[in-house]
Amino acid sequence: MIKKTDVIIVGGGPAGAACALALRRSGADCLVLDQATFPRIKPCAGWITPSVIKSLGAVISDYPYGITHYKRFQVVIKRWKFGLNTDQYAIRRVEFDQWLLRQAGVPVEQHTVRTIESSPDGYTIDGEYFGNHLVGAGGTYCPVFRNLFKSTPNRDRCRLIIAMEDEFRYPHNQKQCRLWFLQDRLPGYAWFVPKANNIINVGVGGSAAQIKARGDGLKRHWQRLVEKLDTIGLVSDHDYHPIAHSYYLRQRQTVVQRERAYLVGDAAGLATRDMGEGIGTAIASGMRAATAILEDGEYRLDGIGSYSWLSLLGFR
Numbered sequence: 001m002i003k004k005t006d007v008i009i010v011g012g013g014p015a016g017a018a019c020a021l022a023l024r025r026s027g028a029d030c031l032v033l034d035q036a037t038f039p040r041i042k043p044c045a046g047w048i049t050p051s052v053i054k055s056l057g058a059v060i061s062d063y064p065y066g067i068t069h070y071k072r073f074q075v076v077i078k079r080w081k082f083g084l085n086t087d088q089y090a091i092r093r094v095e096f097d098q099w100l101l102r103q104a105g106v107p108v109e110q111h112t113v114r115t116i117e118s119s120p121d122g123y124t125i126d127g128e129y130f131g132n133h134l135v136g137a138g139g140t141y142c143p144v145f146r147n148l149f150k151s152t153p154n155r156d157r158c159r160l161i162i163a164m165e166d167e168f169r170y171p172h173n174q175k176q177c178r179l180w181f182l183q184d185r186l187p188g189y190a191w192f193v194p195k196a197n198n199i200i201n202v203g204v205g206g207s208a209a210q211i212k213a214r215g216d217g218l219k220r221h222w223q224r225l226v227e228k229l230d231t232i233g234l235v236s237d238h239d240y241h242p243i244a245h246s247y248y249l250r251q252r253q254t255v256v257q258r259e260r261a262y263l264v265g266d267a268a269g270l271a272t273r274d275m276g277e278g279i280g281t282a283i284a285s286g287m288r289a290a291t292a293i294l295e296d297g298e299y300r301l302d303g304i305g306s307y308s309w310l311s312l313l314g315f316r
C-alpha cells in the first residue's frame, strides 16, 4: 500500500531537517526519506556562522555536542599573512545533522529515491510514497533535481566546487582556524579547523572548471596541505582518509519551485560564492520552503545571502 503524507522531503541533511522542523512546528504532516541511516558522514568543515545559530533559535541552546567558538582566524592570501578578528562557530556534521533531524521530530525512513511521477494532486515516489508537496533536499545529486528541474539553468559548471576533507581525532590545543587562499595556484582555499574534543578538520577546495583548465588536480593540492600541516607542526604522522565531494555555488538565476515541488540547500546550489558555505543557506532555504508550503505562497530566495565575507569579518 502507498504511504501518503502532505509533504515528502527527500534528504535529511540541514536543508531537509530545517524544512521538516518548520513544518512540524505548524502541525503539517511530513515524511523525510534519506538513503543513509543517521548518523551519517557528510564531508564538510562544519564551520557555521552566527546566523545559523540564530536561525535555530532556542533549539541550539540545548545542543548536546561540542560547538567551538572562534574569535580569531589566521589567514594567508598568497604570501600575505594576517590575523582576522571574527565571530564564527564549528560543529561536527556527523553529530549536528543527526541532532537537527531529531529536533524536527518527524518520521524518517531509510529509502533511496529513484523515480518520481508527477500528477495534478502531487508526487509518487518509487510507487511507494505519495506527497501533495515534494521538497528536494537531497544535496548535489538530488533525485528531485534530476527528475523535475534538470532543464533549469541551475547548474552552471563554472560554479561547481570540488573539495577534499578529512576529520579525525588528534590531540591539539589549537584555538584558531587557519585559512590559506590561492596557494600554489589553487583557485580556492585550504583550511585547518580545530574542534572540541580533540577533533581536527582539514581540507582543500576550489573551482572544478579552473582546476581542470589548468591541467591541475585537487589531489596535488591536498598533498601540499598535508605537507604544510606537517611543516608547521599542526598535524604530523597521521594516516589521512580524505573524502571528496562536489557542490554548486549560488547561481545568478536559480529556479527553486515548480508547481508543488521545491529545491532547497545544495539541491538548489545555494552555497555562498566567496567561501562556499552551504549549511546556513540550506537551513534558511529549508525554512523558506516550509513557509511557502504552509501559506500556499511563493518560495523565493530573496534575502538568503550569496556571500559570507561580512560574517567572516564579524558583522552579524
Ligand SMILES: Cc1cc2nc3c(=O)[nH]c(=O)nc-3n(C[C@H](O)[C@H](O)[C@H](O)COP(=O)(O)OP(=O)(O)OC[C@H]3O[C@@H](n4cnc5c(N)ncnc54)[C@H](O)[C@@H]3O)c2cc1C
Pocket: 010, 011, 012, 013, 014, 015, 016, 033, 034, 035, 036, 040, 042, 043, 044, 045, 046, 047, 048, 111, 112, 113, 114, 137, 138, 139, 140, 141, 142, 143, 163, 164, 165, 203, 205, 245, 246, 247, 264, 265, 266, 267, 271, 276, 277, 278, 279, 280, 282
Ligand atoms: C569538503 C566540504 C567542506 C564544506 N565545508 C563547509 C563549511 O565549513 N560550512 C558550510 O556552511 N558549508 C560547507 N560545505 C557545504 C555544505 O556541506 C553543504 O552546502 C550542506 O551540507 C548542504 O546541506 P543539504 O542539506 O542541502 O545537503 P546534504 O547535507 O548533502 O544532505 C543531503 C541528504 O540527501 C540524502 N540523499 C541524497 N540522494 C538521495 C536519494 N536519492 N534518496 C534519498 N536521500 C538522498 C543524502 O544521504 C543526505 O543525507 C562544505 C562542503 C564540502 C564538500
